[in-house]
Amino acid sequence: LAKTTQPISMDSYEGQEVNITCSHNNIATNDYITWYQQFPSQGPRFIIQGYKTKVTNEVASLFIPADRKSSTLSLPRVSLSDTAVYYCLVGDIVRGNTPLVFGKGTRLSVIA
């Protein structure tokens, strides 16, 4: 299983763009990169998923360089409600039986 490394915490002011980078040096060919968001006392919630280059949805963008050894979750114009823990997961989602492993995540604090 590919191990991921993220910053433990980040602070940002409201309205700023936040970029959280995840390292996954031993990512395998069939592995996808998935990000989850977790608010206190709630289960994690899927944000975005990608394999290479760039993926964008209504919530975030995911940038993946050509070597795929890292990825960056970009949150545009964060608000106080974006304060949460963000997890980067790497795994083979095509073969549905392989486990998805959460690391410790990045605790994002958005300040007014």
Place this chain on the structure above:
Amino acid sequence: EAEVAQSPRYKITEKSQAVAFWCDPISGHATLYWYRQILGQGPELLVQFQDESVVDDSQLPKDRFSAERLKGVDSTLKIQPAELGDSAMYLCASSLTPEPLRELFFGEGSRLTVL
């Protein structure tokens, strides 16, 4: 919007007692997961089911934990006897298979406190 249902939401028990958690996944989701999350840590996978079969239970402490999904729908996670170190949030998640993108849908969790 369909949700993963878990109960109880909170459970306080004494050491050496038995405790059980129940999960009802989103209808049609064949894959079900139980995760344990200790405060300040990321969720740790305990067991994964595909329909009624266990796919991965390598991290499940089998001397005291058991999990079942008899009819391939809802699932129960049991701890007997509970220990102080079992205090944690127990999260259930489900996903739709086959799937092009394996998105996990989590319930709100069951918070266990062992005294």
